Amino acid sequence: xxxxxxxxxxxxxxxxxxxxxxxxxxxxxxxxxxxxxxxxxxxxxxxxxxxxxxxxxxxxxxxxxxxxxxxxxxxxxxxxxxxxxxxxxxxxxxxxxxxxxxxxxxxxxxxxxxxxxxxxxxxxxxxxxxxxxxxxxxxxxxxxxxxxxxxxxxxxxxxxxxxxxxxxxxxxxxxxxxxxxxxxxxxxxxxxxxxxxxxxxxxxxxxxxxxxxxxxxxxxxxxxxxxxxxxxxxxxxxxxxxxxxxxxxxxxxxxxxxxxxxxxxxxxxxxxxxxxxxxxxxxxxxxxxxxxxxxxxxxxxxxxxxxxxxxxxxxxxxxxxxxxxxxxxxxxxxxxxxxxxxxxxxxxxxxxxxxxxxxxxxxxxxxxxxxxxxxxxxxxxxxxxxxxxxxxxxxxxxxxxxxxxxxxxxxxxxxxxxxxxxxxxxxxxxxx
Numbered sequence: 001x002x003x004x005x006x007x008x009x010x011x012x013x014x015x016x017x018x019x020x021x022x023x024x025x026x027x028x029x030x031x032x033x034x035x036x037x038x039x040x041x042x043x044x045x046x047x048x049x050x051x052x053x054x055x056x057x058x059x060x061x062x063x064x065x066x067x068x069x070x071x072x073x074x075x076x077x078x079x080x081x082x083x084x085x086x087x088x089x090x091x092x093x094x095x096x097x098x099x100x101x102x103x104x105x106x107x108x109x110x111x112x113x114x115x116x117x118x119x120x121x122x123x124x125x126x127x128x129x130x131x132x133x134x135x136x137x138x139x140x141x142x143x144x145x146x147x148x149x150x151x152x153x154x155x156x157x158x159x160x161x162x163x164x165x166x167x168x169x170x171x172x173x174x175x176x177x178x179x180x181x182x183x184x185x186x187x188x189x190x191x192x193x194x195x196x197x198x199x200x201x202x203x204x205x206x207x208x209x210x211x212x213x214x215x216x217x218x219x220x221x222x223x224x225x226x227x228x229x230x231x232x233x234x235x236x237x238x239x240x241x242x243x244x245x246x247x248x249x250x251x252x253x254x255x256x257x258x259x260x261x262x263x264x265x266x267x268x269x270x271x272x273x274x275x276x277x278x279x280x281x282x283x284x285x286x287x288x289x290x291x292x293x294x295x296x297x298x299x300x301x302x303x304x305x306x307x308x309x310x311x312x313x314x315x316x317x318x319x320x321x322x323x324x325x326x327x328x329x330x331x332x333x334x335x336x337x338x339x340x341x342x343x344x345x346x347x348x349x350x351x352x353x354x355x356x357x358x359x360x361x362x363x364x365x366x367x368x369x370x371x372x373x374x375x376x377x378x379x380x381x382x383x384x385x386x387x388x389x390x391x392x393x394x395x396x397x398x399x400x401x402x403x404x405x406x407x408x409x410x411x412x413x414x415x416x417x418x419x420x421x422x423x424x425x426x427x428x429x430x431x432x
Contacts, residue, residue: 093308094381097200097328104329106136106152106159109195112310112329113183114162115203117274118173118225119214121315122163122204130164134332134402139165157191166190172227175274176201176305177283182231200310202325205271205374207316208367209360213345215267216259222252232283241284242266256352260359272366275302299366303373314375316341320382322399327385336400 096102104110114129116122130139130148139160141148147167150160158165161183168174169190170182179201188194206214230237245251245262259265266273276298282288289297306312311328313321318337326332352360361368386392 094310094328097310098384104200104331105198107154109157109197110159111183111187111197111199112160112162113179113199113201114160115176115179115201115274116163116173117175117203117205117271119211119218120204120206120271125204125313126162126164128333128335128337129160129162132333132335132400134334157195158187161187168227171229171231172225173274174229174231175278176276177278178229178231180277200329202311203275203306203309204313204315204321205306205371206314208269208271208364208371209357210343210345210349211271211367212267212360212364213348214343215270216254216256217344217348219251219259219267220254222250224250230284232278237284241286256356260356260363268363269298269366272298272302272370275305275370277301277305295366299369302366302370306370306374307377312374312378314371314378317378319396319399320378323396324378324381324385326399327389332402333400334402 104112112129114122114126116126130141130150133139137151137153139148139150141164146164148164149156150158150165152159160166161169166186169186170178174182183199184197187197230242243264245259245265246254251259259267278284278298280301281294281297286294288294311325313325316339318339322333322337386396389395
């Protein structure tokens with residue numbers, strides 16, 4: 001008789017044949033599909049729960065609570081990309097403006113927005129914008145008011161959003177967070193219509209220690225900037241979030257050590273804070289994330305926004321800043337910018353003790369890093385513009401000297417505002 005393989009069979013509707021080592025074929029019943037599905041679902045749920053717990057454990061503080069928009073700030077390799085790629089809120093970037101076919105269109109809906117940070121020389125620069133630009137339709141500055149009308153050539157709409165044109169419509173010394181959420185609405189209100197505009201943000205920065213000392217001297221003289229709203233996510237900062245450093249109307253006569261020792265002093269890293277998107281760090285709520293994460297995020301955001309701005313200048317490089325502005329916007333100033341290095345802060349620096357100097361530098365570490373970045377970027381832009389300017393040497397030597405003028409504002413700021421003090425003292429005050 002032939003050898004036959006022994007076969008054990010269990011017959012059901014869904015069978016699978018398994019080959020056993022001894023050559024015996026055995027057919028066994030599979031598990032019901034519902035049982036398999038339950039085990040798969042259980043495994044997936046367990047894996048998801050483990051992932052959530054692990055992610056929450058290893059993700060510091062509240063960084064993981066950021067929205068997609070907020071989390072994107074950690075992608076440092078996106079710095080400097082054109083705004084159309086980075087989804088920023090501030091319109092055309094500097095890179096986009098360097099295209100051959102770009103021009104700032106006064107006849108259309110282009111608007112410059114001046115982000116004016118305290119004690120960076122913004123007062124002088126703001127006056128240059130309304131008084132000294134060579135325009136087809138110059139700004140008019142009536143003696144009866146401290147603001148000017150800077151209208152487009154063929155309409156009574158403003159092309160400039162600044163202290164000297166629209167006033168502090170978004171709050172006293174409004175920062176990046178306030179301006180980007182406010183400008184469009186305020187211009188619609190002023191002009192009585194909803195218009196799609198292109199915005200070009202501009203600003204000035206200053207060496208951080210000098211700026212900090214200049215603000216100290218200004219506060220010591222009685223300045224407070226109480227009108228600043230510090231508006232973020234639809235509400236102003238609370239007193240608990242930004243406790244006052246003094247009791248009473250102002251901080252006049254404050255000593256430098258007292259000024260330094262106030263932890264809530266907004267003079268600390270002011271430039272970084274004013275250029276960063278504060279929504280990324282929970283606005284002024286310092287419990288939102290750790291101090292290290294907050295500072296890192298603010299610095300990255302400030303660098304990104306600065307690099308994307310249509311223009312920024314540095315107080316310490318007036319001539320270079322003027323040239324970059326003129327070449328970027330294809331506009332000309334009728335006067336050369338003055339470099340004034342004899343400031344109130346410069347006279348204060350030699351009086352600092354080593355301890356005071358170290359404390360000020362440590363407090364303003366973010367601004368120092370931001371300024372280093374800004375200086376490198378300014379020189380890079382300057383070199384790029386110079387390389388493509390075939391008439392650079394002549395242009396640079398004669399900045400502010402116009403052979404043919406379209407017309408400049410006839411209003412004389414000096415005569416109006418310097419009747420009590422000399423021109424030299426006023427220019428030092430504006431710079432500081």
